[in-house]
Amino acid sequence: MRIPQSKALAAAMIAVLALPVAGCARNKAKSDLPYVARDVGTLYSTAKTRLDQGRYKEAALLFDEVERQHPYSIWARRAQLMSAFSYYLDRDYTASIQSAQRFLSVHPGNRDAPYAYYLIALSYYEQIRDVTRDQKITLQALSALGELTRRYPNTRYASDARLKIDLVNDHLAGKEMEIGRFYETRGQWLGAALRFRTVIDKYQTTTHTPEALMRLVECYLELGLRGEAEKAAAVLGTNYPGSDWYAHAYKLMQEHPFTPTAPIPAGQPIIPPNTPGTKKLAEPGEVEAAKPKAEAPTPPTPVAPSGGTAGAPVPTTETPTN
Numbered sequence: 315m316r317i318p319q320s321k322a323l324a325a326a327m328i329a330v331l332a333l334p335v336a337g338c339a340r341n342k343a344k345s346d347l348p349y350v351a352r353d354v355g356t357l358y359s360t361a362k363t364r365l366d367q368g369r370y371k372e373a374a375l376l377f378d379e380v381e382r383q384h385p386y387s388i389w390a391r392r393a394q395l396m397s398a399f400s401y402y403l404d405r406d407y408t409a410s411i412q413s414a415q416r417f418l419s420v421h422p423g424n425r426d427a428p429y430a431y432y433l434i435a436l437s438y439y440e441q442i443r444d445v446t447r448d449q450k451i452t453l454q455a456l457s458a459l460g461e462l463t464r465r466y467p468n469t470r471y472a473s474d475a476r477l478k479i480d481l482v483n484d485h486l487a488g489k490e491m492e493i494g495r496f497y498e499t500r501g502q503w504l505g506a507a508l509r510f511r512t513v514i515d516k517y518q519t520t521t522h523t524p525e526a527l528m529r530l531v532e533c534y535l536e537l538g539l540r541g542e543a544e545k546a547a548a549v550l551g552t553n554y555p556g557s558d559w560y561a562h563a564y565k566l567m568q569e570h571p572f573t574p575t576a577p578i579p580a581g582q583p584i585i586p587p588n589t590p591g592t593k594k595l596a597e598p599g600e601v602e603a604a605k606p607k608a609e610a611p612t613p614p615t616p617v618a619p620s621g622g623t624a625g626a627p628v629p630t631t632e633t634p635t636n
Contacts, residue, residue, distance in 0.1 A: 354384040358393060365400055374400035374409070391417070395426055398433050407437040431462040432471040439478055445488045452489075456482045480519075487517035487526075494529060507533035524550060528559040535570050543567065 361376030377397035381390045398413035414430040414437075421427065438455035459475045459482065466472050494509030510533065513526040527550040534543035547563045554560050 354380060354387045354389050357383065358389050361393070361396065365396070370400045370404035374404060391421055391424065395430060398430065402433055402437055407441055410437045428462065428466040428469045428471050431458070431465065432475070435459045435462050435475060442482070442485060445485065445492045449486060449489050452482060452485055483517050484520040484522070487513050487520040487522040490517070491522050491526065498529065498532070503533045503536045507537070524554045524557050524559040528563045531563045531566055535566060540570065
């Protein structure tokens with residue numbers, strides 16, 4: 315039996331359209347567990363076994379399944395946190411943050427809330443990149459760590475968060491130093507000085523403070539602000555007297571000595587009177603000497619017009635009288 319050509323073409327088109335759908339279903343099956351009704355004890359113990367075996371992704375999915383199948387069980391609340399922890403161990407920090415935030419939105423006053431805040435802060439902290447990259451994630455980590463210390467200052471999670479806050483601030487100061495040194499290499503002294511000043515004002519307890527003070531000395535000297543350079547060098551010498559940065563700053567100040575200008579006595583003009591190109595001002599009550607009047611120019615010798623007699627009188631412009 316022959317199949318009509320139109321029907322064969324329609325069957326081929328249906329098969330082609332079914333391929334993407336099958337691919338999506340196959341990808342979904344890899345990421346999501348199929349729904350199989352199981353009791354809460356079996357699900358939770360299986361997830362814990364996967365976690366102990368280092369199969370963190372599977373453990374996280376099984377903990378999510380506990381919450382999905384048994385949302386009102388006492389184990390569901392615990393499974394939310396264990397899911398966030400499993401995602402963190404799997405280095406899926408975005409999923410870990412989402413799971414912990416979901417726990418806090420449902421159970422904000424739970425006794426495990428500090429740990430949820432701690433997981434969020436750690437997930438941001440682990441994503442911090444080197445100072446040559448954008449530091450948006452670093453600021454998010456600093457905000458999350460600060461939130462934990464403000465809400466639960468007396469917990470052991472807050473103690474660790476304070477140490478990490480110091481490290482994050484040091485990292486942010488390093489970013490400012492990186493930009494400032496870049497401006498210095500290009501001779502943009504004002505932009506560099508502003509970056510180093512930010513380190514002094516906002517991150518003065520970090521390890522970058524001595525170098526920032528020395529770099530300020532360099533920038534101020536290049537800008538001609540020797541007084542400001544002297545202040546920065548004095549602060550550096552007071553707080554870090556034995557550092558190499560102070561030794562370098564001291565050397566720079568010696569290479570640019572201060573040459574004070576002698577004070578001008580009272581009554582002496584600032585501009586000397588005999589300076590070329592200057593006009594001597596008259597003393598009070600002194601009359602300026604009268605200038606000699608310019609003499610009238612002598613009239614030119616009349617020249618006879620062409621064709622006339624030499625020595626002919628010049629015609630006058632007076633009106634003749636009757």
